[in-house]
Amino acid sequence: MSNDQRPIAVFDSGLGGLTVVRALRRRLPGESVIYFGDTARVPYGPKSAEAVTRFTREIFQFLLHFDPKCIVVACNTASALAVPELVGEFAVPVIGTVEPGAAAAAKASEGGLVAILATEATIASNQYRNAINRYNPRIPVVQKACPLFVPIVEEGREERNPLVRMAVAEYLEAVRRLRPAVVVLGCTHYPMLRGPIAEYLGESVVLVDTAEATSEAVEQLLHDSSSLSNDSNRGRLLCYVSDNTQRFASLSTRFLGHTITDVVRICPEEFATLHQPAPTPRRLRVSV
Amino acid sequence: MSNDQRPIAVFDSGLGGLTVVRALRRRLPGESVIYFGDTARVPYGPKSAEAVTRFTREIFQFLLHFDPKCIVVACNTASALAVPELVGEFAVPVIGTVEPGAAAAAKASEGGLVAILATEATIASNQYRNAINRYNPRIPVVQKACPLFVPIVEEGREERNPLVRMAVAEYLEAVRRLRPAVVVLGCTHYPMLRGPIAEYLGESVVLVDTAEATSEAVEQLLHDSSSLSNDSNRGRLLCYVSDNTQRFASLSTRFLGHTITDVVRICPEEFATLHQPAPTPRRLRVSV
Structure with missing residues (x-):
């Protein structure tokens, strides 16, 4: 049996990726996780492909210092805009949210309509639609x-808050009228609004949580490459953010279900100072 | 009569500062303006004082290449968090939104309650409250x-959109119950919601538009320092943004009342390459 003690690296534009961490820790409790949240430049959703790709490349280089067994891009926007370009650039396996989310949607749709809910940048990239149509070119796809x-999620509003319910109804009315078979929650924040979205769309719609689909894909990858940890203790979770450690720690409870205490602030400008002495990943490897 | 042809430099975290540009161009049509919008790192509102100060310092250094007659910090968050620290560091006069906004509020309040509406970071800094109380320590101030x-503004919603009206009512209910004499729109985006805010609060409340107050302070400064332009032609407006020139150009119409065509993308990482050869500001001065 494999026993690979290297950590899984998870990257997000901010807090939302903690929904992926939560799913990973439920599924793979013995794995250690290094998390980086780019809270100085969040959100990525309204930004250009060029900027998001540059940010993602910098963060990959930072995460390689931890000698990870894989890098999980938990941010749907970065998965859609940067992963296709970067996946061949780095020696470590990279898993984004788009492919697992698209595969789950294609499987669940049974040929029925799939609606993608995501950020402006993810929608503009068409990556979800293209990925679903690689599985089955005849599945109709709409995007919103x-x-x-x-x-709304970052503000910490309750699911029953009237403004949350109005926003859900306003964004989804045109989607609901098309009677989709499957709706993809194509942003890591959106599972936090699963309750009001499910209620508004009705019981017959299958909601695809890309955080859940992504964690399943990570398990499959580690299994296939014999890279699972067989540690029976709970793995460590170490978090790095580019700004506002306190805000991250206080909001993380909502996303993760428990409080994070180990949060270190490091800004992208400081990544360069880590690179300068060109240390081997081995030497910088942290004990997790 | 003075005839200073140097441009006014205006900086904002994104688009919102265009409300200040609009007010400046109404008041001082002969002045040329260099605008920088940090659209790669927008918004500043939920970020730390340390990050906002670092971003602002970088952008000041960039703007100095244009040999400006003054730098206007149109972003309320940067005005509150960074201007107090940076104002002595640079040789050029710096005008933020907080001092002019606070002065206008203190003057209008006649001792009555002043309510500050602003971003999380601006509120947390207490800069508006402190500035108002320097004018008159007995003016009561609440902040929201x-x-x-x-x-909501960046999404381009209409003033009569139901979600806009619900958000205004939800945020301002507790403020309205206190019957404020003056409400400060302490973020450059908020004047775009002036209609529904005024309607919700009622006619007796004086709304202070910090963009208007700031442009008045700029006129005063240029007059006092004999730095006005006496050009009878309309001044140029050149815009630089750190991301997404197209999104900036299309949304700018809403803020400025006309379309911007001269938008150049330059990211903060590229500022450094401008600094390297240490050109004198004079040589890099653009013809405006």
Whole structure:
């Protein structure tokens, strides 16, 4: 049996990727996780492919210092805009949210309509639609950007708050009228609004949580490459953010279900100082 | 009579500062303006004082290449968090939004209650309250962060949109019950919601538009320092943004009342390459 003690690296534009961490820790409790949240430059959703790709490349280089067994891009926007370009550039396996989310949607749709809910940038990239149509070119796909969902979740509003329910109804009315078979929650923040979205769309719609689909894909990858940890203890979770450690720690409870204490602030400008002495990943490897 | 042809430099975290540009161009049509919008790192509102100060310092250094007659910090968050620290560091006069906004509020309040509406970071800094109390320590001040107002405005929603009206009512109910004499729109995006805010609060409340107050302070400064331009032609407006020139150009119409065509993308990472050869500001001065 394999026993690979290297950590899984998880990257997100901010807090939302903690929904992927939560799913990973449920599924793979013995794995250690290094998390990086780019809270100085969040959100990525309204930004260009060029900027998001540059940010993602910098963060990959930072995460390689930890000698990870894989890098999980938990941010749907970065998965859609940067992963296709970067996946061949680095020696480590990279898993984004788009492929697992698209595969789960294609499987669940049984040929029926799939609606993608995501950020403006993810929608504009068409990556979800293209990925679903690689599985089955005959699945009809519609897409809807929901720009207020991220700030609504980050503000910590309750699911039953009237403004949350109005925003859900306003964004989803045109989607609901098309009677989709499957709706993809194509942003890591959106599972936090699963309750009101499910209620508004009705019971017959299958909701695909890309955080859950992504964690399943990570398990499959580690299994296939014999890279699972067989540690029976709970793995460590170490978090790095580019700004506002306190805000991250206090909001993380909502996303993760428990409080994070190990949060270190490091800004992208400081990544360069880590690179300068060109240390081998081995030497910088942290004990997790 | 003075005839200073140097441009006014205006900086904002994104688009919102264009409300200040609009006010400046109405008041001082012969002045040329260099605008920088940090659209790669927008919004500043939920970020730390340390990050906002670092971003602002970088952008000041960039703007100095244009040999400006003054730098206007149109972003309320940067005015509150960074200007107090940076104002002595640079040889050029710096005008933020907080001092002019606070002065206008103190003058209008006649001792009555002043309510500050702003981003989380501006509220946390207490800069508006402190500035108002320097004018008159007996003016009572309350503060309310309205985190969704910025994404609502950036999404381009109409003033009569039901979600806009619900957000205004939800954020301002507790403020309205206190019957304020003056309400400060302490974020450059908020004047775009002036209609529904005024309607909700009622006619007796004086709304202070910090963009208007700031442009008045700029006129005063240029007059006092004999730095006005006496050009009878309309001044140029050149815009630089750190990301997404197209999104900036299309949304700018809403903020400025006309379309911007001269938008150049330059990211903060590229500022450094401008600094390297240490050119004198004079040589890099653009013809405006």
